[in-house]
Amino acid sequence: MPEGRLFIGSKRYSSWSMRGWLAVHLAGLDVAEVLIALEATPSAAIQAASPTGLVPYLEHRGVQVWETIAIAEYCAEQAPGLWPAEVARRAHARAIAAEMHAGFRGLRQAMPMNLGRDFAGGGRNPESLADIARIEAIWREARALWGGPFLSGASFGLADAMYAPVVARFITWAPELSAGSRAYMAAVRAHPLVERWYAEAAAEPAAWRLDKYENPPGALGGAIQG
Numbered sequence: 001m002p003e004g005r006l007f008i009g010s011k012r013y014s015s016w017s018m019r020g021w022l023a024v025h026l027a028g029l030d031v032a033e034v035l036i037a038l039e040a041t042p043s044a045a046i047q048a049a050s051p052t053g054l055v056p057y058l059e060h061r062g063v064q065v066w067e068t069i070a071i072a073e074y075c076a077e078q079a080p081g082l083w084p085a086e087v088a089r090r091a092h093a094r095a096i097a098a099e100m101h102a103g104f105r106g107l108r109q110a111m112p113m114n115l116g117r118d119f120a121g122g123g124r125n126p127e128s129l130a131d132i133a134r135i136e137a138i139w140r141e142a143r144a145l146w147g148g149p150f151l152s153g154a155s156f157g158l159a160d161a162m163y164a165p166v167v168a169r170f171i172t173w174a175p176e177l178s179a180g181s182r183a184y185m186a187a188v189r190a191h192p193l194v195e196r197w198y199a200e201a202a203a204e205p206a207a208w209r210l211d212k213y214e215n216p217p218g219a220l221g222g223a224i225q226g
Contacts, residue, residue, distance in 0.1 A: 002032040004060035007049045010038040011201035013213045015113040015165035018197055019068045020056030022161035025193050026082055027075035029060055037208040069101040072158045084152045092145065093152045093159040096138050100162040107131035111173040113165050114213050115201045120174035122220040132175050135166060139184050149187040156191050164188055 006024050008017035024031060036045045042053065050057035051066055058065040058074065065074045076082040084090045106127025111119070139151065146153040150160045167188045170177060177185075188194055 002030050004029070004031040004058065004063075005034050006031045006059075007034045007036065007046070007055050007057040009036055009043075009046065009055045010204060010208055011035070011197055012115050012204055012208070013038055013113055013210070014055065015108075015168070016054070016068050017056045018113075018165050018168070019161050020058065020071045021197065022164060022193055023068075023072045023075040023082070023158060024058065026156070026158070026161065027079040029058075029075065029078060031058070031060055037204075038210060040210055040212060068162075069098060072097065072161065076158060082158045084146075084157065089146060089152055092142065093157060096142060096151065097159045097162040099138070100159075100166070104131040104135065104166075107135070107166070107169065110218055111169045111175075112213055112216050113168050114172055114216075115168055115198055117172055117214065117219075118174075119172050119216075119219040123173045123218045124175065125218070129175075132170075132177075135163075136178060136181050139163075140178070140180055143180065143184060149184065151184075156188070156193075160188060160191075164194055167194075 006021065006029075008014060008021055011017065021033075034049065036043060036049065036055065038046075046055055047053035049055075051064065054066070056066075056068060056071060058071050060074070063074070065071050072082075084093055106125070110125055110128035111123040142151040142159070143149070148154075150156050151163065152159055167185045170181075170185060171189065189198075
């Protein structure tokens with residue numbers, strides 16, 4: 001019998017749900033997944049399920065955890081290897097994960113996550129391009145420091161879980177990126193958990209699709225992929 005529940009939103013669109021889901025699965029927590037379709041307006045089902053009216057929201061062994069960075073830290077307590085063992089490497093991973101959690105509003109607004117569309121060439125404005133430049137610098141520095149292919153070295157960890165939806169955004173919106181950034185994206189996209197998330201997103205009912213994500217401002221069009 002599962003030891004709790006993880007509430008998440010539509011996998012096609014919900015970047016924060018993706019982060020929490022990856023953390024929970026990396027930790028191997030035995031929880032039931034409660035998938036709630038996002039709606040054009042705030043979802044009554046999500047508001048009823050979560051203390052904040054947002055997802056992801058984790059219940060595990062009587063513990064309630066919201067806010068994705070807190071879910072990541074809780075998962076690391078259950079599976080300590082999710083943060084690097086070395087102090088400097090662990091501090092760096094936490095810093096870049098926290099920066100992702102708190103920042104990059106320009107990118108979020110200009111290039112929303114949609115795993116089934118191709119918006120190549122769209123979403124570019126001074127704010128999103130500045131965020132992309134900073135993200136590329138983070139990826140470049142982290143992989144140079146710790147050897148890659150991931151942000152803390154050889155293993156996909158919590159910092160990568162935090163940036164996985166950025167990889168998804170970049171795949172959809174296709175901004176100009178360095179070869180190093182594209183190599184990191186390929187490593188993340190090939191991870192089995194990321195592949196599973198994409199497959200499950202593609203299997204969601206077409207009735208769950210929302211116009212604000214399928215035709216966002218700044219998009220230049222593109223064929224539906226799934």
